[in-house]
Amino acid sequence: MRNLGRIFIVALLLLALPAGAAFAQTSDGTVTVLHGIPGDGGFPVDIYVNGDYSAPFIPGLTFAEFAGPVTLPAADYSIEIYGAGADPASTDPALGPLVVTLPAGANATIEAHLDASGAPTASVFVNDISEIAAGNTRLTVRHTAAAPTVDVLANDGVLFSALSNPNEASGDVPAATYNAKVVPTGATDPVVFEADLALAEGTSTIVYAIGSLDGGSFTVAVQTISGLGATPAGVPTGTAGLATESFPIALALTGALALVALAGSGVALARKSSN
Amino acid sequence: MIEPGKASHRSSRVLYYLPMTLRTLTLVFAFSLIALTALTVAYLSNTEPAEVGDVASVEALLEQPEASTTSTIPSPTTDPPPPTDEDAVRPPKVSVWSGLLADTDPEQAVVPTRLTMTSIDVEAPIISTGVNTTTGQMAVPGNVTDVAWYQYGPRPGEDGSAVLAAHVDLAGQGPGVFFRLRELDPGAIVEIEFSDGSTRRFRIEARTIYDKQELPLDTIFSREGSPVLTLITCGGSFSESSRHYDSNVVVYAVPVQLPEPGPRL
Numbered sequence: 001m002r003n004l005g006r007i008f009i010v011a012l013l014l015l016a017l018p019a020g021a022a023f024a025q026t027s028d029g030t031v032t033v034l035h036g037i038p039g040d041g042g043f044p045v046d047i048y049v050n051g052d053y054s055a056p057f058i059p060g061l062t063f064a065e066f067a068g069p070v071t072l073p074a075a076d077y078s079i080e081i082y083g084a085g086a087d088p089a090s091t092d093p094a095l096g097p098l099v100v101t102l103p104a105g106a107n108a109t110i111e112a113h114l115d116a117s118g119a120p121t122a123s124v125f126v127n128d129i130s131e132i133a134a135g136n137t138r139l140t141v142r143h144t145a146a147a148p149t150v151d152v153l154a155n156d157g158v159l160f161s162a163l164s165n166p167n168e169a170s171g172d173v174p175a176a177t178y179n180a181k182v183v184p185t186g187a188t189d190p191v192v193f194e195a196d197l198a199l200a201e202g203t204s205t206i207v208y209a210i211g212s213l214d215g216g217s218f219t220v221a222v223q224t225i226s227g228l229g230a231t232p233a234g235v236p237t238g239t240a241g242l243a244t245e246s247f248p249i250a251l252a253l254t255g256a257l258a259l260v261a262l263a264g265s266g267v268a269l270a271r272k273s274s275n
Numbered sequence: 276m277i278e279p280g281k282a283s284h285r286s287s288r289v290l291y292y293l294p295m296t297l298r299t300l301t302l303v304f305a306f307s308l309i310a311l312t313a314l315t316v317a318y319l320s321n322t323e324p325a326e327v328g329d330v331a332s333v334e335a336l337l338e339q340p341e342a343s344t345t346s347t348i349p350s351p352t353t354d355p356p357p358p359t360d361e362d363a364v365r366p367p368k369v370s371v372w373s374g375l376l377a378d379t380d381p382e383q384a385v386v387p388t389r390l391t392m393t394s395i396d397v398e399a400p401i402i403s404t405g406v407n408t409t410t411g412q413m414a415v416p417g418n419v420t421d422v423a424w425y426q427y428g429p430r431p432g433e434d435g436s437a438v439l440a441a442h443v444d445l446a447g448q449g450p451g452v453f454f455r456l457r458e459l460d461p462g463a464i465v466e467i468e469f470s471d472g473s474t475r476r477f478r479i480e481a482r483t484i485y486d487k488q489e490l491p492l493d494t495i496f497s498r499e500g501s502p503v504l505t506l507i508t509c510g511g512s513f514s515e516s517s518r519h520y521d522s523n524v525v526v527y528a529v530p531v532q533l534p535e536p537g538p539r540l
Contacts, residue, residue, distance in 0.1 A: 034374065057369070058369050058371070061371060064373060064374050064375050065371055065372065065373055065374065066371065066372055066373075066374050067369045067370070067371045068369060068370070070369055133411070134405075134406045134411060134427070135405045135406030135408060135427065174408065175405070175427065195376050197376075201405065201426075201427035202427060202498075208374065219375065220374075220375075220376065221373075221374025221375060222374050222375075222376060223374060227498065229427060229498075231492040231493055231495075231496035232406050232411060232412050232413040232425070232492065232496060233410065233411035233412045233492070234410075234411075234412040234413070234487055234490060234492070234523075235412065235413050235415070235438075235440045235490070235507045235508075235509075235523055236410070236412050236413075236415060236509070236519070237415055237440055237441060237442045237443055237451070237453065237507065237508045237509040237520075237523070238442055238443040238444050238445070238451070238508065238509030238510075238513075238519070238520045239442075239444070239445050239446040239518045239519065240444035240445055240446045240447075240448070240449065240450075241444070241513035241515065241518070241520070242443070242444040242449070242450055242454070243443045243444055243450070243454060243457070243509070243510060243513075243520075254310070254314060255310075255311065255314045258307045258310040258311045258314065259307070259311060261303055261304075261306075261307035262304060262307035262308055262311060264303075265300045265301075265303040265304040265307065266304055268300050269297070269300045269301065269304055
């Protein structure tokens with residue numbers, strides 16, 4: 001009965017799965033916004049979406065701050081960024097309008113940042129939220145700073161090489177704390193950034209290089225997405241066979257002997273008494 | 276002429292030659308009956324039932340609460356950002372947090388360090404383990420005295436299933452710390468000590484045995500649902516050729532709630 005019940009539940013899930021997946025993939029996306037443009041006092045900005053000036057979609061966001069995540073229908077969005085408190089009806093935006101596409105079903109980060117030469121721009125990154133093998137972690141590095149091409153070192157070994165603005169590199173590695181360094185590509189110094197990153201198991205850690213190297217505002221902003229970890233494949237906890245629950249052989253032999261004697265004597269008794 | 280009973284004539288003649296008296300036969304019959312009964316009783320009293328307590332309802336605690344209207348696929352969650360000073364003046368629908376490393380200090384990790392189960396005479400150190408990268412299985416200690424906590428899952432008492440595993444036995448080392456896990460019955464108390472000196476008590480709710488091929492890994496390693504403490508070891512029958520057991524003994528416990536203030540007597 002229990003197996004039947006399980007089969008029934010599995011069948012129900014199989015029926016429900018395509019419907020759920022289709023729904024998730026055709027309608028919404030998840031968006032996080034990152035402010036990666038340095039400026040005076042952290043350059044606070046108001047962000048307006050699709051020309052709706054009644055209220056900022058995100059008010060007062062400053063350099064290295066994230067906003068979100070919010071779930072939005074997958075579509076093209078027009079984004080305008082104004083200095084905090086500026087009147088969008090009577091002034092020009094500091095950046096934009098920029099049209100960005102939110103792909104269906106995607107987990108995306110929209111980032112306002114500098115290009116390699118220091119001019120403001122914006123990028124949409126789709127975050128990899130596929131399952132991570134048990135025990136592993138996912139590290140993604142996005143170069144969105146006014147800085148030359150770099151290498152990323154993990155524990156002094158090259159993890160990602162020749163990363164340039166506005167590109168990203170990503171990999172799954174065993175969960176641990178890594179010493180991370182950013183260096184000019186092909187070199188080991190000068191170290192333009194160094195930090196110990198505790199990368200949690202089953203979690204995607206996305207490191208954004210932001211700011212301007214020459215302007216002295218170069219730093220990193222970190223976004224994490226957890227809940228991506230797979231489960232271990234099993235629990236191996238015994239190799240001696242001392243706790244086995246199979247029927248002991250001596251007991252089994254005695255039982256069989258007793259059973260034969262019981263049957264034989266029973267039959268014989270029946271015959272005797274019938275005579 | 277047909278004589279009634281003639282059909283049995285031949286077998287009766289065979290029995291006639293048997294050197295057995297009616298008395299001997301009765302004695303053999305009685306003794307073998309007693310022996311069989313005794314063996315059955317001995318076997319049953321030696322074997323723990325495969326399942327005690329309400330396994331299904333404990334496992335239901337670990338079901339992932341899904342928003343049924345959107346999707347049946349568990350969706351990953353973006354970590355809740357730490358609160359900022361400006362929270363009060365921002366619209367509640369979009370939260371804002373600093374991405375700077377200096378502002379994202381990881382919390383000090385408190386880990387379980389000691390397990391006590393007086394009803395089966397267990398008091399053992401707990402070590403934090405992860406995954407054996409060769410096999411993809413949970414990493415377990417190389418000795419029979421330590422208990423492993425799966426550090427990538429919840430801590431005991433947190434939402435989801437906190438997994439403690441230990442050996443039932445190891446070749447060359449003998450019985451392990453979880454040798455008597457299969458005797459742990461509902462109602463028994465489990466006490467866990469943590470690295471910050473605190474302790475938490477759990478009460479056994481159910482025990483079962485799973486074929487290793489059918490171990491519900493997603494339930495046992497669930498990171499969502501009500502807090503459940505899951506104790507695992509090996510059991511079932513043992514293969515002399517592969518030197519492994521074919522099953523896992525799984526014991527579920529839930530946190531002991533502080534007693535409600537009772538009525539004054």
